[in-house]
Amino acid sequence: MxxxxxxxxxxxxxxxxxxxxxxxxxxxxxxxxxxxxxxxxxxxxxxxxxxxxxxxxxxxxxxxxxxxxxxxxxxxxxxxxxxxxxxxxxxxxxxxxxxxxxxxxxxxxxxxxxxxxxxxxxxxxxxxxxxxxxxxxxxxxxxxxxxxxxxxxxxxxxxxxxxxxxxxxxxxxxxxxPLSEALLHPLSTDPEVLAYAQGAPGKVYWALTNPAEFAKLTGRAQGVLEALQAGPTQTLEALKLLSEVDDALPYLGHLLGQGRVESPAYKEVLEALSRAQDALSAYVGEDLVQTWLALRLYKAFPALCAGDAAKAG
Ligand SMILES: [Zn+2]
CATH class of the missing domain: 3.40.50.300 (P-loop containing nucleotide triphosphate hydrolases)
Known part of the structure; x- marks a missing residue:
């Protein structure tokens, strides 16, 4: 000590x-x-x-x-x-x-x-x-x-x-x-941790000292991505699970944006996430916000992925 x-x-x-x-x-x-x-x-x-x-x-x-x-x-x-x-x-x-x-x-x-x-x-x-x-x-x-x-x-x-x-x-x-990634590198160079921290060293500390919680966050965010391919009901279920972890929406935004930040659909996704976050901060009913968000994400998802195949090929 x-x-x-x-x-x-x-x-x-x-x-x-x-x-x-x-x-x-x-x-x-x-x-x-x-x-x-x-x-x-x-x-x-x-x-x-x-x-x-x-x-x-x-x-x-x-x-x-x-x-x-x-x-x-x-x-x-x-x-x-x-x-x-x-x-x-x-x-x-x-x-x-x-x-x-x-x-x-x-x-x-x-x-x-x-x-x-x-x-x-x-x-x-x-x-x-x-x-x-x-x-x-x-x-x-x-x-x-x-x-x-x-x-x-x-x-x-x-x-x-x-x-x-x-x-x-x-x-x-x-x-x-927020700090630049270079300033955070002495703490961690793990891209997942840095993506979650968004320039906040306190979040890097959190991820490093709570590995189980952090794994839960990344796993459940990944779960939302998979659910988006299955249907709106599945998306809602996955979002509910994700929101049991603190502060998860910005990280989900990062995952959805990987390789797609220039897509117009990504702008829509970010806007939906930020509106959901604001509504939750204003204590709008959680169920209502999650249902709304699940539908918005599900609708935007095909357009978001439309460029993926072209890029891969
Ligand atoms: Zn002194």
């Missing part, structure tokens, strides 16, 4: 952001970008540097850098699980995570922020700012409007358009782009 867990972390890419962050005065930052791209890791690095005796980059050895957990660092994330441990359909950051509430066991963000830091800055990360319920967002807004001088807040979301405009207008956006 590393003694420097917080600052010892390896950050891949994002060099310009690492240079920029120490110069920013804004007390509230909004980190946007795809899941797994490194927003959380950079937020932890930023917090470590704000409190390190040496400043940036954090040294990993001083009293502050060795705190684990760090008393001046707080991460708030949506409660994604129901009481039975099943994944919640609509993860949400609840009011009691932000503002004090009677009977709540954990101190809220506002209570935590009300005391002075042990070092220089108190850094709170709201991981999943797009999952803030309205009461929670309103309570947070009060803090963003008048933060104590020692407070820094980092909101994390896939894109600014998903976050309430009142919160966006009080933050400075820092956008994280």
């Amino acid at each position: 590393s003694r420097f867990a917080k600052t010892d972390m390896q950050i891949l890419g994002h060099q310009k952001i690492l240079e920029l962050l120490p110069k920013l005065r804004a007390q509230t930052l909004l980190f946007t970008g795809p899941e797994g791209v490194g927003r959380r890791t950079v937020a932890r690095w930023f917090a470590a540097g704000l409190n390190c005796e040496q400043g940036f980059p954090p040294c990993g050895r001083c009293v502050s850098c060795r705190q684990e957990p760090h008393p001046d660092y707080l991460e708030i994330a949506p409660q994604g699980e129901t009481k039975t441990g099943k994944k919640a359909r609509a993860p949400q950051i609840r009011l009691e995570q932000i503002a004090p509430r009677e009977g709540s066991e954990e101190p809220s963000l506002l209570e935590w922020m009300a005391t002075y830091p042990r070092f220089r800055a108190k850094v709170a990360v709201i991981d999943g700012a797009h999952h803030l319920g309205e009461p929670a967002a309103n309570a947070l807004l009060k803090l963003l409007e008048e933060p104590p001088a020692f407070a820094r807040l980092v909101l994390i979301a896939p894109g600014r358009e998903l976050v309430l405009p009142t919160l966006v207008s009080r933050s400075l956006e820092v956008g994280f782009a």
